[in-house]
Amino acid sequence: xxxxxxxxxxxxxxxxxxxxxxxxxxxxxxxxxxxxxxxxxxxxxxxxxxxxxxxxxxxxxxxxxxxxxxxxxxxxxxxxxxxxxxxxxxxxxxxxxxxxxxxxxxxxxxxxxxxxxxxxxxxxxxxxxxxxxxxxxxxxxxxxxxxxxxxxxxxxxxxxxxxxxxxxxxxxxxxxxxxxxxxxxxxxxxxxxxxxxxxxxxxxxxxxxxxxxxxxxxxxxxxxxxxxxxxxxxxxxxxxxxxxxxxxxxxxxxxxxxxxxxxxxxxxxxxxxxxxxxxxxxxxxxxxxxxxxxxxxxxxxxxxxxxxxxxxxxxxxxxxxxxxxxxxxxxxxxxxxxxxxxxxxxxxxxxxxxxxxxxxxxxxxxxxxxxxxxxxxxxxxxxxxxxxxxxxxxxxxxxxxxxxxxxxxxxxxxxxxxxxxxxxxxxxxxxxxxxxxxxxxxxxxxxxxxxxxxxxxxxxxxxxxxxxxxxxxxxxxxxxxxxxxxxxxxxxxxxxxxxxxxxxxxxxxxxxxxxxxxxxxxx
Numbered sequence: 269x270x271x272x273x274x275x276x277x278x279x280x281x282x283x284x285x286x287x288x289x290x291x292x293x294x295x296x297x298x299x300x301x302x303x304x305x306x307x308x309x310x311x312x313x314x315x316x317x318x319x320x321x322x323x324x325x326x327x328x329x330x331x332x333x334x335x336x337x338x339x340x341x342x343x344x345x346x347x348x349x350x351x352x353x354x355x356x357x358x359x360x361x362x363x364x365x366x367x368x369x370x371x372x373x374x375x376x377x378x379x380x381x382x383x384x385x386x387x388x389x390x391x392x393x394x395x396x397x398x399x400x401x402x403x404x405x406x407x408x409x410x411x412x413x414x415x416x417x418x419x420x421x422x423x424x425x426x427x428x429x430x431x432x433x434x435x436x437x438x439x440x441x442x443x444x445x446x447x448x449x450x451x452x453x454x455x456x457x458x459x460x461x462x463x464x465x466x467x468x469x470x471x472x473x474x475x476x477x478x479x480x481x482x483x484x485x486x487x488x489x490x491x492x493x494x495x496x497x498x499x500x501x502x503x504x505x506x507x508x509x510x511x512x513x514x515x516x517x518x519x520x521x522x523x524x525x526x527x528x529x530x531x532x533x534x535x536x537x538x539x540x541x542x543x544x545x546x547x548x549x550x551x552x553x554x555x556x557x558x559x560x561x562x563x564x565x566x567x568x569x570x571x572x573x574x575x576x577x578x579x580x581x582x583x584x585x586x587x588x589x590x591x592x593x594x595x596x597x598x599x600x601x602x603x604x605x606x607x608x609x610x611x612x613x614x615x616x617x618x619x620x621x622x623x624x625x626x627x628x629x630x631x632x633x634x635x636x637x638x639x640x641x642x643x644x645x646x647x648x649x650x651x652x653x654x655x656x657x658x659x660x661x662x663x664x665x666x667x668x669x670x671x672x673x674x675x676x677x678x679x680x681x682x683x684x685x686x687x688x689x690x691x692x693x694x695x696x697x698x699x700x701x702x703x704x705x706x707x708x709x710x711x712x713x714x715x716x717x718x719x720x721x722x723x724x725x726x727x728x729x730x731x732x733x734x735x736x737x738x739x740x741x742x743x744x745x746x747x748x749x750x751x752x753x754x755x756x757x758x759x760x761x762x763x764x765x766x767x768x769x770x771x772x773x774x775x776x777x778x779x780x781x782x783x784x785x786x787x788x789x790x791x
Contacts, residue, residue: 532560648679
């Protein structure tokens with residue numbers, strides 16, 4: 269007994285030493301050292317590790333905010349300095365002391381931006397590593413700390429990471445916590461994240477998901493549809509059929525897609541057809557004698573019509589178009605697109621990259637079904653909205669939108685960070701985030717001809733990580749269109765693949781694209 273007690277005490281002492289080592293790493297002013305601390309914490313399954321991880325998340329989140337403000341300030345000063353350089357050169361004063369000083373300051377600001385951006389990117393890595401680490405804890409005391417944080421941590425980012433971990437603990441108490449959050453939490457961000465956690469517990473919790481499928485927030489309903497798809501067939505099918513009848517756009521098509529996958533049937537693309545199919549096969553499914561049909565051809569398309577943007581079907585009734593208005597978009601271009609060419613002529617638009625983008629915007633706005641929520645984000649040096657909040661398509665809003673698009677002027681550079689940030693409405697911000705969350709679209713159509721040249725984050729890796737962070741409770745689809753030789757293919761293709769959207773390279777031509785099939789989410 270004494271030897272066993274000594275061994276227990278020795279193990280506890282070793283664990284405490286490891287936790288102290290991790291805390292020392294986390295106390296470092298260097299983010300890369302903190303990353304080592306988080307990786308060490310992930311191996312120490314204890315309440316102390318959870319507390320230390322939370323501190324690291326809050327610290328890095330705060331430092332990203334502070335660095336963001338410094339990056340924005342740097343960006344504004346850099347713009348003024350470059351304008352001064354160009355002005356002096358235009359007036360023939362290049363080579364003067366004033367010109368040399370402005371050029372020197374420009375170089376200083378660019379080096380400062382690189383340093384600040386590198387620090388911010390490391391803190392972004394800290395957030396991702398912390399989220400992954402939280403999913404690895406299994407001990408009773410660690411899980412209890414995660415559940416407590418999920419129920420009421422005051423910081424939205426930390427709370428979202430806690431909620432995201434609840435689907436991985438394997439403890440029944442976490443399922444109870446998720447169910448409570450889905451049913452009663454006032455924050456739609458939390459409900460949307462929590463209902464997605466039910467997928468890992470399926471088929472348990474599907475009744476909670478079925479009730480959440482009527483939540484006022486579309487993101488909660490989308491997550492509920494995913495969780496319902498993993499319920500027993502006799503329960504999942506009628507719930508999905510009902511959801512297909514209640515919903516429209518992307519959510520309706522998601523429910524129909526899941527029905528096809530779980531039944532193996534190729535019924536069609538309307539609620540009425542599936543309702544009839546369920547009435548025909550309900551008895552066999554409930555008795556367990558239903559056999560999926562042999563694979564065969566899908567039913568012919570054609571009953572549904574979609575608005576199209578560069579021939580991408582817009583399956584959504586809640587969509588944002590984010591379009592590049594940078595200087596490079598004024599490059600000449602010729603496209604074999606009858607609708608776009610007719611719109612160019614109608615509005616006197618030039619045959620440039622931006623001219624065709626505007627023509628396609630006008631065309632898709634005209635085709636949107638009445639009541640479809642839509643917005644446009646035009647971005648160059650910064651991003652600007654057409655409407656402060658998504659507007660329902662109508663004769664009046666279409667007229668305003670088309671005028672705004674036609675009159676929109678180009679800027680200089682390409683701020684992809686600001687465009688994506690505006691499209692996702694930065695809902696994780698501590699002030700007013702829950703309100704902004706309700707305005708996030710279920711579909712973003714993103715167009716650019718270049719790489720990011722301005723903004724807080726500019727690399728494909730950084731921007732993908734941001735979208736992944738924003739998109740965890742949403743599952744927003746991002747369609748990407750690239751124009752020209754300088755498009756950031758790595759970013760565009762990566763965003764589309766990660767969000768189950770289309771990537772279209774206009775250089776390769778565009779055929780009409782079929783509506784997508786939505787794969788069931790991984791468990």
